[in-house]
């Protein structure tokens with residue numbers, strides 16, 4: 534039995550029979566504003582409350598900006614977890630693969646990190662012209678992080694809003710797990726929903742459930758069907 538790493542997201546661990554598998558990699562994919570960054574950060578925040586150490590690699594935001602944005606909607610004590618070193622936020626600009634590996638290696642070993650979030654994989658892809666090189670680098674990165682005993686969450690941007698419009702790319706096939714976030718237009722508003730598209734080695738729920746981003750974080754409503 535592989536150990537589980539609970540996401541701590543209300544309603545999601547029940548869908549996964551306890552959480553992610555330890556040392557595996559999961560991609561959270563969704564359109565703009567679907568909650569990808571919130572999801573990634575909550576994975577680290579809930580982990581920090583359990584004593585885990587988390588590292589978030591930011592490719593499009595500065596740590597201060599992220600904390601500022603997240604503090605608007607969430608009443609988490611995020612700054613406290615950052616100050617006590619349970620969550621480390623690092624922004625990587627002028628991206629290249631060597632620099633990313635070096636950064637990861639340095640932070641993971643120095644801070645004893647066991648949960649890693651990379652926000653977003655899409656930017657790594659955009660910065661790598663050759664798809665074969667991208668694939669080789671991702672496989673290398675995943676293996677490297679597994680060797681460091683980390684459970685990894687990648688966020689990725691999807692150009693679609695609904696399940697029907699979903700198009701899958703190389704990354705979805707490479708990772709151990711895929712969770713899709715949607716923001717579905719229904720009448721004059723949008724409703725958030727999520728589904729576990731795949732999770733290797735896990736018997737998971739196949740239903741699409743509504744969720745909300747509340748002041749205490751993401752809440753999945755498993756008693757409702759969208």
Ligand SMILES: Nc1ncnc2c1ncn2[C@@H]1O[C@H](COP(=O)(O)OP(=O)(O)OP(=O)(O)O)[C@@H](O)[C@H]1O
Pocket residue numbers: 563564565566567568569570571572605606607746747748
């Ligand atoms: N407590 C809250 N209640 C309602 N909405 C919230 C709350 N906290 C955040 N939001 C909204 O949730 C959305 C999700 O933000 P988040 O940054 O996680 O999404 P994202 O998928 O990473 O977006 P992007 O595509 O811009 O990277 C934002 O539009 C934000 O305003």
Ligand SMILES: [Mg+2]
Pocket residue numbers: 569570571652
């Ligand atoms: Mg984001």
